[in-house]
Structures are given as C-alpha cells and as structure tokens.
Amino acid sequence: MVSIADYYAGKNVLITGATGFMGKVLVEKLLRSCPEVQTLYLLVRAKAGQSMQERVSDMMKCKLFDRVREDNPDFHQKIVPISSELTQPALAISPEDVERLTSCVNIIFHCAATIRFDEPLKHALQLNVMATQQLLNLAQQMHHLQAFIHISTAYANCNRRHIDEIIYPPPVEPKKLIDSLEWMEDSIVRDITPRLIGDRPNTYTYTKALAECVVQKESSKLSIGIIRPSIVGASWQEPFPGWIDNFNGPSGVFIAAGKGILRTMRANNDAVADLIPVDMVINLTLAAGWYTAVHRPKAALVYNCTTGGINPFHWGEIEHHVMSSFKRNPLEQAFRRPNANITSNYLMNQYWILVSHKFPALIYDLYLRLSGQKPQMMRIFNRLHKAIGLLEYFSSQDWEWNSENMNMLMSHLSPEDRKTFNFDVRQLNWPEYIENYCIGTKKYVLNEDMSDIPAARQHLRKLRNIRYTFNTLLLVFIWRVFIARSQMARNIWYFVVSLCFKFLSYFRASSTLTN
Numbered sequence: 001m002v003s004i005a006d007y008y009a010g011k012n013v014l015i016t017g018a019t020g021f022m023g024k025v026l027v028e029k030l031l032r033s034c035p036e037v038q039t040l041y042l043l044v045r046a047k048a049g050q051s052m053q054e055r056v057s058d059m060m061k062c063k064l065f066d067r068v069r070e071d072n073p074d075f076h077q078k079i080v081p082i083s084s085e086l087t088q089p090a091l092a093i094s095p096e097d098v099e100r101l102t103s104c105v106n107i108i109f110h111c112a113a114t115i116r117f118d119e120p121l122k123h124a125l126q127l128n129v130m131a132t133q134q135l136l137n138l139a140q141q142m143h144h145l146q147a148f149i150h151i152s153t154a155y156a157n158c159n160r161r162h163i164d165e166i167i168y169p170p171p172v173e174p175k176k177l178i179d180s181l182e183w184m185e186d187s188i189v190r191d192i193t194p195r196l197i198g199d200r201p202n203t204y205t206y207t208k209a210l211a212e213c214v215v216q217k218e219s220s221k222l223s224i225g226i227i228r229p230s231i232v233g234a235s236w237q238e239p240f241p242g243w244i245d246n247f248n249g250p251s252g253v254f255i256a257a258g259k260g261i262l263r264t265m266r267a268n269n270d271a272v273a274d275l276i277p278v279d280m281v282i283n284l285t286l287a288a289g290w291y292t293a294v295h296r297p298k299a300a301l302v303y304n305c306t307t308g309g310i311n312p313f314h315w316g317e318i319e320h321h322v323m324s325s326f327k328r329n330p331l332e333q334a335f336r337r338p339n340a341n342i343t344s345n346y347l348m349n350q351y352w353i354l355v356s357h358k359f360p361a362l363i364y365d366l367y368l369r370l371s372g373q374k375p376q377m378m379r380i381f382n383r384l385h386k387a388i389g390l391l392e393y394f395s396s397q398d399w400e401w402n403s404e405n406m407n408m409l410m411s412h413l414s415p416e417d418r419k420t421f422n423f424d425v426r427q428l429n430w431p432e433y434i435e436n437y438c439i440g441t442k443k444y445v446l447n448e449d450m451s452d453i454p455a456a457r458q459h460l461r462k463l464r465n466i467r468y469t470f471n472t473l474l475l476v477f478i479w480r481v482f483i484a485r486s487q488m489a490r491n492i493w494y495f496v497v498s499l500c501f502k503f504l505s506y507f508r509a510s511s512t513l514t515n
C-alpha cells in the first residue's frame, strides 16, 4: 500500500486554523515529512491590523519552521494563503478563490475553532458549527476531494464517563438551535445558555458536540474522519521537544506555578491527566487523512486521540514533576518560589487562595503603591482565578475513552510510517515529557534565555531568604503580642528559657568534669 508521504505527494491540501497552535504544527509536519506535497491552501483572516499575507509570512518565519527551512529554503512557495473569515456567509472566500479551490483541493483539514471556554454561545455556534457546515458545503463542490478531516475534542461528550468512538445523538438539532437563536438578543441568549448547555461545562464542548453531528450528516457524500484529541500539550519530539506557543489548557497553569504565582488549584491528585503531545495528534491526523482517502470508509470514522487508557499519568504526578522541573530550570523573575499544591477539597483550596494568593498579592500591591507604582498583583490573581476556575472541571474528574480506531490505524501503517508519523503513546516517558514541556514554556512562550538559569536560581535563593526572614519576624512578632497579653504565654516562655538554661549549665558542668 502507498506510504503516507507518497500519498500526499502531488496533493493539494486545504487547511483552516493554520495560524493556530495545532494548525501550525500540521503545516510544518506536512512540509517536512511530505516534501512532495503540491500546495497548502490556508484559509486565513486579517487580524490585529495585519493582512492575511503578513500573518502567514510571519508564521513561516517562526522558530517552529527552522527544520523545514533547513531542508527546503523555498518551502514558502508551497503555501497559498486564501482570505477567509469563517463567521461570514460563504466563509467570505472570493468567487475566484472558490473556483480555484473546488477545482484542485484533494484533502481538507478543518482545525479552526474558538477554543475559549467563556465564548458567548452565538459566536461559538457561528464558528464551531455554522462555519463547519459551510466548509462542508464547499467541500461538496470540490471535484477531486478525497478526504475531509475534522478536528473535534475528546471532551465534546464530557457529560459521559465512558466515551466510545461514535458520534452521539446531539443535545439539540443544530439547525433548529441556529434558527431559533438567530432572532434572539444577545442578552436573552446569555440568560438561557446554562439551560441549553445542560450538563456540559461550557459553550466550547457543547458546540463541538453539535459540530460532530453536522459533520456526520454529510458522511454519506464525503469521506470523513473525526479526530478527538484530549488536552493537547507541548510537542513530544517534533520539530523540537517541548515546543508550545500559548497559555491554553495546562500551559498557563504550569507557567503561573513556575512563576510562583499559582500556589493552589482544585484538581484530583488521582484523576488521570489526559494530556497528549501536539506532534502525536498531528501525526495521527495526517495518518487519518491518508487512511480516509485511501480506504474511503463508508461511515465517518472517529479517532479518540487520548493517552489515559493506554499510558495513564495523574494530576498529582504532574504537579510533582512540574514543580521539580521548575526548581531545576527556574523561570526568570519569579514572584515566589514555585510551590503549587493541588487539592480536591473546596474549603482547603479557598483557605490557600486566601493565604497564598490574596494575602501576598495585597502586601505586594501595598508595596507597589507605597513606592509610587501601579498596583497589579490583585488584577493578575483575579484573571488567574477566572482561568483556573474554568479548567477545574477537567482536572477534577476522569473519563474513559475507547481508542480502538487509533490502534487500528496504527496497525495499518508500515514500519517506516510508524516511525515518521509516530502516535504510539505507549512510548511517552511522562517525567521526561513534562520536563521538556516546562522548559518549552520558558523558551518558546516566555522567550526566556536558557543561559539566564543561574541568575534565575540566584533569584529563587533570594526569595527563599526573604521568606525565612519574613517567617522569623512574623513568629517573633506574634510571640511578642502573646507575651504582652497573656500571663500563661509569659509563664510558658519563662519555663522554656529556664529549661534551656538548665540544660546549658548541665552540659557545661559535665564537659568541665570530663576535662
């Protein structure tokens, strides 16, 4: 059977969400491991004052593409950005571009989505569901399309404990919901959102579940694969270990803990932390594209792309390895020494938030005010509390995903493809992966230099000394207050001092005698 790289040779690929975290890794891997691919059409919008061409050329300059650049300095010639705003009618693609795409695209990877957990329902529906429907409509006009790969999430059905590789009935008929929300004011939609999403934690998982149903409806007309990754983390091996470029999911939590800001979070130590490295997800995605195109399965195949059932690791272990990694490779200018603890106990968590988050923030802001600067720590903590509040649902419980299709796909790969497009999660060594992940947040998200580690360690020592001094002063102060107010405290104090004195005199006397 044709190998994966051979299949992609000469193919025209359409990718949405190419400027995002996973999209970038997909583009890079296709260019590097399938060098004969014909053209990558990227649907990109203008954003933040930058045209789509500027955004794509900035993207290609980033470090992620260093290895591709080495292999083929002209790789950018294979990339064709297409202007598209996915929330607009017909995806706002010009008629000329539609013509071009329909005449040549062979395979589509649909990665674009809003992954915000607090997205208003209408917008999440527009992007995650309606844009998917419009892309499917476009796909049906394509004369040479062989596969449509949709990126979903393993948490689309997080209201279930056991999740099979099937598409579950939708919580509501997507079209009916879209029609009925269309005329409603945003404030009304906001009010009814909790009732609509029901037992799902946010609009993200709800709309991703609806999107799967929209995709399934077209599966008789198109060859479809649905990839459901769990929590996508930094790369395992490719193109560099630990590559990551955002604060989403656990990355923001790791950084906040490494900076000594985050000290407590609600999570279950014993629950499975279903992290999966981005390069493994992308390898599986490309292999699924190949399999779908070559085998043309009759129904849409769903791939639960998870680690928990095969190579489980737990939040308690993650906490331990993240903390020890940041002690070995500290981040610059930490607020306090890294020392985060996770707990499933609500009251304990509230107590530590008060003592370890709010109290130091108050003191630091007071110091900033007194030194004529703008207070900022409380604001940072409020944002952090909002972010971790939204993540706690995922770190406090675990799920079981069936991953038979992932295993089936692996069994169809040649030994060579298994190496080049490796998604065998059994090979993951978690402590090593977490170490590289933490270093990756330092190098690629915070752009800190590894040569500054000795200075960062020195800073941690300084923080430790400040803490010891502060604790000693606090103890002495509390004790002084007690002694001044309570006869009993004074009596205990005199008793302890006289006991120490007696011991000292006894040792002095016995050492004089032995001499």
Ligand SMILES: CCCCCCCCCCCCCCCC(=O)SCCNC(=O)CCNC(=O)[C@H](O)C(C)(C)COP(=O)(O)OP(=O)(O)OC[C@H]1O[C@@H](n2cnc3c(N)ncnc32)[C@H](O)[C@@H]1OP(=O)(O)O
Residues within 6 Å of the ligand: 115, 116, 117, 118, 153, 154, 155, 230, 231, 232, 247, 248, 249, 250, 251, 252, 253, 254, 256, 257, 265, 267, 315, 318, 319, 322, 323, 340, 342, 383, 384, 386, 387, 388, 390, 391, 392, 394, 395
């Ligand atoms: C040692 C302990 C171990 C235990 C560790 C447990 C980890 C437990 C993870 C579970 C993870 C499940 C994940 C499901 C897997 C998917 O299926 S989907 C992918 C995951 N999706 C996400 O993570 C999106 C979550 N993020 C959001 O919804 C929004 O960013 C938030 C959190 C509501 C914040 O919204 P906002 O206040 O409007 O802020 P936003 O503009 O997004 O960002 C503001 C600033 O905060 C930063 N920021 C954003 N998010 C974060 C964050 N999480 N942290 C810190 N800073 C952040 C931004 O970079 C930005 O910085 P500046 O550019 O202003 O300097």
Ligand SMILES: NC(=O)C1=CN([C@@H]2O[C@H](COP(=O)(O)OP(=O)(O)OC[C@H]3O[C@@H](n4cnc5c(N)ncnc54)[C@H](OP(=O)(O)O)[C@@H]3O)[C@@H](O)[C@H]2O)C=CC1
Residues within 6 Å of the ligand: 016, 017, 018, 019, 020, 021, 022, 023, 043, 044, 045, 047, 084, 085, 086, 087, 110, 111, 112, 113, 114, 115, 127, 151, 152, 153, 154, 208, 228, 229, 230, 231, 232, 233, 248, 249
């Ligand atoms: N990250 C994770 O942990 C997980 C992600 N997933 C899924 O993987 C996919 C990719 O996620 P990830 O890369 O992390 O997400 P990102 O937020 O990093 O990327 C989202 C992409 O979608 C594009 N996009 C968003 N809105 C529009 C729009 N209106 N028009 C055109 N493009 C738009 C963004 O473009 P722009 O740069 O212009 O904003 C960006 O390229 C998503 O489908 C997500 O649901 C699934 C499980 C876990």
